[in-house]
Amino acid sequence: MNEFELIRRHFTQATPNAVLGVGDDAAIVRPSPGHDLHVSVDMLVAGRHFFPDVDPEALGHKTLAVNLSDMAAMGATPRWAVLALALPQLDGAWVEAFARGFFGLAAQHGVSVIGGDTTRGPLTLSVTIFGETPQGQALRRDAAQAGDDIWVSGELGLAAAALQQRLGRLDLALPPECRRQLEWPQPRVALGRALLGIAHAALDISDGFAADLHHILDRSACGAEVWLDALPTHPALHGARAQLLSCIAAGGDDYELCFTASPARADAVLAAARQAGVAVTKVGRIVAEPGLRLLNGQGAAVTLERLGYDHFA
Amino acid sequence: MNEFELIRRHFTQATPNAVLGVGDDAAIVRPSPGHDLHVSVDMLVAGRHFFPDVDPEALGHKTLAVNLSDMAAMGATPRWAVLALALPQLDGAWVEAFARGFFGLAAQHGVSVIGGDTTRGPLTLSVTIFGETPQGQALRRDAAQAGDDIWVSGELGLAAAALQQRLGRLDLALPPECRRQLEWPQPRVALGRALLGIAHAALDISDGFAADLHHILDRSACGAEVWLDALPTHPALHGARAQLLSCIAAGGDDYELCFTASPARADAVLAAARQAGVAVTKVGRIVAEPGLRLLNGQGAAVTLERLGYDHFA
Numbered sequence: 001m002n003e004f005e006l007i008r009r010h011f012t013q014a015t016p017n018a019v020l021g022v023g024d025d026a027a028i029v030r031p032s033p034g035h036d037l038h039v040s041v042d043m044l045v046a047g048r049h050f051f052p053d054v055d056p057e058a059l060g061h062k063t064l065a066v067n068l069s070d071m072a073a074m075g076a077t078p079r080w081a082v083l084a085l086a087l088p089q090l091d092g093a094w095v096e097a098f099a100r101g102f103f104g105l106a107a108q109h110g111v112s113v114i115g116g117d118t119t120r121g122p123l124t125l126s127v128t129i130f131g132e133t134p135q136g137q138a139l140r141r142d143a144a145q146a147g148d149d150i151w152v153s154g155e156l157g158l159a160a161a162a163l164q165q166r167l168g169r170l171d172l173a174l175p176p177e178c179r180r181q182l183e184w185p186q187p188r189v190a191l192g193r194a195l196l197g198i199a200h201a202a203l204d205i206s207d208g209f210a211a212d213l214h215h216i217l218d219r220s221a222c223g224a225e226v227w228l229d230a231l232p233t234h235p236a237l238h239g240a241r242a243q244l245l246s247c248i249a250a251g252g253d254d255y256e257l258c259f260t261a262s263p264a265r266a267d268a269v270l271a272a273a274r275q276a277g278v279a280v281t282k283v284g285r286i287v288a289e290p291g292l293r294l295l296n297g298q299g300a301a302v303t304l305e306r307l308g309y310d311h312f313a
Numbered sequence: 314m315n316e317f318e319l320i321r322r323h324f325t326q327a328t329p330n331a332v333l334g335v336g337d338d339a340a341i342v343r344p345s346p347g348h349d350l351h352v353s354v355d356m357l358v359a360g361r362h363f364f365p366d367v368d369p370e371a372l373g374h375k376t377l378a379v380n381l382s383d384m385a386a387m388g389a390t391p392r393w394a395v396l397a398l399a400l401p402q403l404d405g406a407w408v409e410a411f412a413r414g415f416f417g418l419a420a421q422h423g424v425s426v427i428g429g430d431t432t433r434g435p436l437t438l439s440v441t442i443f444g445e446t447p448q449g450q451a452l453r454r455d456a457a458q459a460g461d462d463i464w465v466s467g468e469l470g471l472a473a474a475a476l477q478q479r480l481g482r483l484d485l486a487l488p489p490e491c492r493r494q495l496e497w498p499q500p501r502v503a504l505g506r507a508l509l510g511i512a513h514a515a516l517d518i519s520d521g522f523a524a525d526l527h528h529i530l531d532r533s534a535c536g537a538e539v540w541l542d543a544l545p546t547h548p549a550l551h552g553a554r555a556q557l558l559s560c561i562a563a564g565g566d567d568y569e570l571c572f573t574a575s576p577a578r579a580d581a582v583l584a585a586a587r588q589a590g591v592a593v594t595k596v597g598r599i600v601a602e603p604g605l606r607l608l609n610g611q612g613a614a615v616t617l618e619r620l621g622y623d624h625f626a
Contacts (some may be wrong), residue, residue: 024456025383026444029350030448039441040395041340041395041397042430042529043434076339082352119357119358121359121437124434128354128397203337203373219336219337
């Protein structure tokens with residue numbers, strides 16, 4: 001099978017919401033009038049973002065999930081994606097399983113995969129995703145206001161705990177949800193959309209809660225107090241909270257949303273979360289004074305050794 | 314310097330035609346009303362698409378140029394791009410030179426670089442580019458009609474000859490334009506735009522003239538006759554035409570346009586080329602019968618050993 005046949009067989013699927021799909025020099029889409037177009041790109045490299053022996057179907061899912069999570073963080077409705085991948089060799093079964101994971105999640109979210117590029121090289125995946133919001137309504141990182149509540153969706157630290165265990169750095173019985181969160185993250189697209197007009201600032205937690213919250217504080221020129229005991233995690237991990245604090249507060253790979261909203265909108269936040277079928281937890285508040293203060297149960301400031309993932313550290 | 318500082322310093326530049334540029338979960342742009350949005354992605358891998366020791370400024374230029382060439386092939390006006398790159402290490406001088414080449418060409422074409430992702434890994438570059446045409450006017454591969462003239466822009470085979478020489482497979486004095494074409498290709502954006510409403514089908518020649526022309530024939534369900542002696546190349550290479558035939562007709566990396574147009578529009582084609590400042594040459598014609606017939610000066614059919622580049626061959 002040559003390159004063109006491989007691409008055609010696995011990566012060319014129906015593109016109902018495109019004018020022109022795969023097969024020309026460019027795909028053609030028609031953005032919705034009165035909407036802003038959101039664009040985000042992520043690159044995943046074997047041995048850095050995933051284990052080379054990972055289940056290819058899970059990898060296909062996660063490759064798109066991390067991009068959908070960026071759309072969720074803006075409150076955008078994802079519509080189109082393109083996929084570029086470098087593969088060390090042509091392995092039909094691997095490519096088929098990867099495509100199953102990738103296109104399966106795309107179909108769940110009504111996303112058309114409108115283009116791609118395949119080449120030989122060290123296993124590397126790059127997805128660019130496109131979504132839409134009504135003009136001017138996006139959830140941006142620079143919109144937090146002093147007095148806002150800080151919320152997070154779902155549970156934190158599960159994926160990081162699974163990764164630490166896989167690396168032999170954590171000796172603890174973990175619930176199966178940890179590995180599932182690491183390999184099959186569920187992007188919070190419905191929650192992001194439901195928060196339009198309710199939340200102020202938002203982002204998705206990919207490098208760790210504390211590091212990512214810093215991005216909101218930097219862009220919004222404000223500070224925050226966070227109650228570490230309030231950070232939500234899996235019930236089975238409560239007994240090991242102290243041991244897992246760095247996973248929960250700074251672990252990365254959560255793909256949950258962190259957002260701020262006026263305390264007056266707390267009921268609307270909870271209603272949006274119910275509508276989206278996702279739990280949300282209030283974990284702190286935005287303050288005018290710059291800096292992030294992490295507080296323990298006694299209200300004392302806590303310093304974390306590392307705040308998040310630096311790809312070149 | 315950590316990852317975030319590196320990215321900020323070199324890859325965050327003004328984005329005048331974006332609502333929101335680098336620094337959030339997604340960039341936000343506002344597509345032009347009444348226009349179609351064109352999207353294309355290309356991935357370049359060290360050791361496959363370029364020599365690892367290539368001048369980083371030239372690499373930055375070429376990384377964007379091959380994407381601009383896809384927009385040119387659609388007749389689209391390029392507007393935005395995102396860049397994902399994996400780097401083996403943080404080398405400030407390398408990154409600065411790469412960014413100079415990339416952003417320099419972007420500025421020439423009024424393209425805003427609205428987002429990106431940087432990670433550690435084997436040197437890999439992935440660009441997604443966005444352009445616009447008035448709705449329904451794009452130059453597509455499926456629009457060739459029997460009786461059309463086949464045209465190519467510029468000169469063919471220069472980059473392929475330079476590559477063969479660099480690989481030690483060609484012992485021939487080459488004009489400096491060959492290496493320049495390989496390292497600093499000039500995408501034919503102005504020509505593509507000028508051909509809107511004049512040309513029928515179009516694409517850019519990246520994998521070799523014959524292989525790429527096959528894509529037009531496949532998508533348009535037609536065939537072609539091509540006069541090999543008419544294929545344009547550099548005057549200094551005329552004496553070695555026979556030796557260089559595979560470079561000229563099937564070499565790849567030309568980034569010239571190949572397009573078809575009604576013979577009745579030949580004067581309009583020539584006027585568009587003059588307006589764009591690019592030479593164009595008529596090299597054959599579209600016929601109803603499927604298949605590509607390459608004819609020599611005596612009108613006899615010629616078979617080429619290989620038609621184009623297969624990344625997994």
